[in-house]
Amino acid sequence: MTSYTLNYAMPDANGYFGEYGGSFIPPELQTIMDEITQAYLEIRQDQAFIAELTDLYIHYVGRPSPIFYAKNLSKKYGADIYLKREDLNHTGAHKINHCLGEALLAKKMGKKKLIAETGAGQHGVALATAAALTGLECDIYMGEVDIAKEHPNVVRMKILGANVIPATHGRKTLKEAVDAAFGGYLKDPVNQFYAIGSVVGPHPFPMMVRDFQSVVGQEARAQFADMTGKLPDHIMACVGGGSNAMGIFTAFLDDPVKLYGVEPAGRNLEIMGEHAATMTKGKPGVMHGFKSYMLSDENGEPEEVYSVASGLDYPSVGPQHSYLKDIGRVNYTTINDDEAMSMFFELAKVEGIIPAIESAHAVAYAVKFAQNEGRGSSILVNLSGRGDKDIDFAVENYGKKFGVIL
Numbered sequence: 001m002t003s004y005t006l007n008y009a010m011p012d013a014n015g016y017f018g019e020y021g022g023s024f025i026p027p028e029l030q031t032i033m034d035e036i037t038q039a040y041l042e043i044r045q046d047q048a049f050i051a052e053l054t055d056l057y058i059h060y061v062g063r064p065s066p067i068f069y070a071k072n073l074s075k076k077y078g079a080d081i082y083l084k085r086e087d088l089n090h091t092g093a094h095k096i097n098h099c100l101g102e103a104l105l106a107k108k109m110g111k112k113k114l115i116a117e118t119g120a121g122q123h124g125v126a127l128a129t130a131a132a133l134t135g136l137e138c139d140i141y142m143g144e145v146d147i148a149k150e151h152p153n154v155v156r157m158k159i160l161g162a163n164v165i166p167a168t169h170g171r172k173t174l175k176e177a178v179d180a181a182f183g184g185y186l187k188d189p190v191n192q193f194y195a196i197g198s199v200v201g202p203h204p205f206p207m208m209v210r211d212f213q214s215v216v217g218q219e220a221r222a223q224f225a226d227m228t229g230k231l232p233d234h235i236m237a238c239v240g241g242g243s244n245a246m247g248i249f250t251a252f253l254d255d256p257v258k259l260y261g262v263e264p265a266g267r268n269l270e271i272m273g274e275h276a277a278t279m280t281k282g283k284p285g286v287m288h289g290f291k292s293y294m295l296s297d298e299n300g301e302p303e304e305v306y307s308v309a310s311g312l313d314y315p316s317v318g319p320q321h322s323y324l325k326d327i328g329r330v331n332y333t334t335i336n337d338d339e340a341m342s343m344f345f346e347l348a349k350v351e352g353i354i355p356a357i358e359s360a361h362a363v364a365y366a367v368k369f370a371q372n373e374g375r376g377s378s379i380l381v382n383l384s385g386r387g388d389k390d391i392d393f394a395v396e397n398y399g400k401k402f403g404v405i406l
């Protein structure tokens with residue numbers, strides 16, 4: 001695939017996907033956001049920009065990422081399971097796709113510094129990488145708990161030249177990192193560019209990040225047809241903020257392909273604070289500058305959330321997902337910690353692929369589905385990232401349970 005598109009029908013001019021999305025931010029920030037929207041709408045039509053981004057996707061990221069037919073897993077569970085290998089991208093996950101786009105845009109707008117929050121550290125590493133490549137400064141905000149859990153990624157960011165700034169309040173994870181990054185951004189929104197790490201935040205970010213990630217589905221659609229002569233029956237992806245899922249779903253929205261977003265059920269789906277299943281258990285509200293399903297208390301404040309996967313524990317979700325849920329185009333379902341960790345070890349043993357714990361949620365749902373209503377069908381799973389960052393945590397906390405003892 002040598003030519004990608006960034007143009008899709010939704011959202012409307014104010015950033016709405018149906019009733020979701022929009023921009024709920026202070027007026028002084030709205031002015032800056034309008035400038036970003038304007039700049040982005042121009043460059044997404046600009047063939048020179050698309051050529052520059054495409055060149056980086058191919059020669060820097062290593063795109064297109066392959067689709068792998070997981071023969072052993074397929075045989076074991078009774079459906080044809082294919083993996084879109086975003087884990088093979090430079091920096092190990094899908095996030096580099098939108099980080100490069102955002103960094104190029106920031107550079108063209110004359111910004112000096114990229115800033116962002118990070119959960120598992122994958123967005124931080126991807127953004128620090130894009131900052132190094134484009135010669136921009138970089139501040140990464142990260143929860144203290146995640147800093148301890150995702151140590152290798154913290155070291156990577158520092159080597160890449162980024163400042164890692166700890167978020168020390170609340171549960172000290174992704175949501176708090178977003179709060180801290182927002183605070184940092186407000187100090188100088190003119191020279192800094194807040195490169196949001198998923199399809200969340202105020203307009204234009206849910207649109208822009210989706211557009212950059214849509215490379216995944218554009219490739220997958222062509223690759224799958226080449227491999228099998230058909231489109232897949234089902235496509236599955238894990239949903240934290242929802243960028244890897246929108247990335248693979250977007251190219252298939254008008255096709256007769258069933259789509260599934262897999263949310264983290266954590267330790268217990270019935271207890272608030274023990275999961276991060278936003279669409280399964282949440283309700284519409286406004287948070288972090290946009291309207292979407294969210295997990296909130298009676299005052300509309302974000303609830304504490306939890307998942308074994310640092311990249312999935314976010315109490316809201318991209319607004320387009322909320323829209324796709326309401327119109328019934330995408331099915332949203334859950335996988336809990338144990339199911340995901342079981343698949344983390346199983347995929348490694350059965351196919352020789354160590355998945356990110358986030359991605360293991362999607363694969364776990366695929367095999368569950370394969371044994372029930374999905375028997376005999378074809379299932380394409382977006383393997384959003386690799387598990388190198390998770391190996392120490394996984395063995396220390398789950399090794400005994402799943403038979404890997406050091």
Ligand SMILES: *Cc1c(COP(=O)(O)O)cnc(C)c1O
Pocket residue numbers: 093094095120122123197198199238239240241242243244245311312356358359384385386
């Ligand atoms: C960050 C991350 C996710 C979750 O983010 P989305 O925006 O929902 O895609 C999933 N998988 C991996 C590997 C990640 O790094």
